[in-house]
Amino acid sequence: MIEDLYLVAIYRKSFTQSLKGCPQELTNCFDSAERIYLPAGITETLAALDFVDAGLNICILGPSDSGKSYLAKAIGIAACNSYRVQYHHCEPLLEELVALKVTDYTKYQKRMKKLCSTALLILDDFLLHTITDEREVKVLFEILEKRAEIPLSTVVCSQREPNSWKAMILNDEVSANSLMKRATKHYTVVIKPNSTD
Numbered sequence: 259m260i261e262d263l264y265l266v267a268i269y270r271k272s273f274t275q276s277l278k279g280c281p282q283e284l285t286n287c288f289d290s291a292e293r294i295y296l297p298a299g300i301t302e303t304l305a306a307l308d309f310v311d312a313g314l315n316i317c318i319l320g321p322s323d324s325g326k327s328y329l330a331k332a333i334g335i336a337a338c339n340s341y342r343v344q345y346h347h348c349e350p351l352l353e354e355l356v357a358l359k360v361t362d363y364t365k366y367q368k369r370m371k372k373l374c375s376t377a378l379l380i381l382d383d384f385l386l387h388t389i390t391d392e393r394e395v396k397v398l399f400e401i402l403e404k405r406a407e408i409p410l411s412t413v414v415c416s417q418r419e420p421n422s423w424k425a426m427i428l429n430d431e432v433s434a435n436s437l438m439k440r441a442t443k444h445y446t447v448v449i450k451p452n453s454t455d
Contacts, residue, residue: 292451293325293449293450294449294450294451296447296448304447309411309444310341310378313410314409314445315406315414315443315444316333316413316414316444316446317413319416319417319419319447319448319449320417320449321417323451324449327382327415329415329447329449330380330415333378333380333413337377342376342377344380345382346380347382348382348384348385348414349387352398355394356391356394359397370397370401370404374404374408374410375408378410378412378413379405380413380415381412381413381414383415384414385416385427386416388426389428395427395433402437402440402441412441420438
């Protein structure tokens with residue numbers, strides 16, 4: 259019994275160490291609603307986590323309350339058994355990084371290094387609101403660009419179709435196209451509520 263409790267404690271410590279960003283978000287992962295995931299069979303493909311080994315990205319799209327966060331969190335929880343995982347809401351993360359870059363550049367560099375080197379980065383509420391600060395656009399691009407170069411997997415969850423992202427980042431078509439190219443390069447998952455709900 260003591261040995262079992264010890265193993266549970268070790269597992270919990272390992273689990274917590276694997277989750278960076280918002281571990282309380284990832285552990286709160288329950289959804290009883292029926293969902294339709296497109297393309298068909300995509301959840302089984304992603305559950306194998308081969309995309310993490312291959313450094314492939316996932317873009318999860320759907321309306322509010324469609325289950326985007328649930329799917330991303332479920333992937334994160336499964337992945338942290340074998341990989342380092344970070345989960346963040348995109349907007350506050352960018353605001354924090356821009357402020358940190360001004361106040362403590364060394365700390366900013368360390369933070370960026372961790373963001374750009376963790377095996378799986380989940381960015382929830384991606385471009386939920388308009389980004390009016392060009393510095394935030396640059397930080398977001400830097401994160402996605404550096405992760406793509408390695409390559410490491412990034413999951414983004416968005417209510418908005420990628421072709422509408424330009425309007426969310428100062429109508430900067432070049433930046434929007436660059437972000438879209440990186441975020442949607444490999445897997446795009448569309449979630450629709452089941453019509454019987």
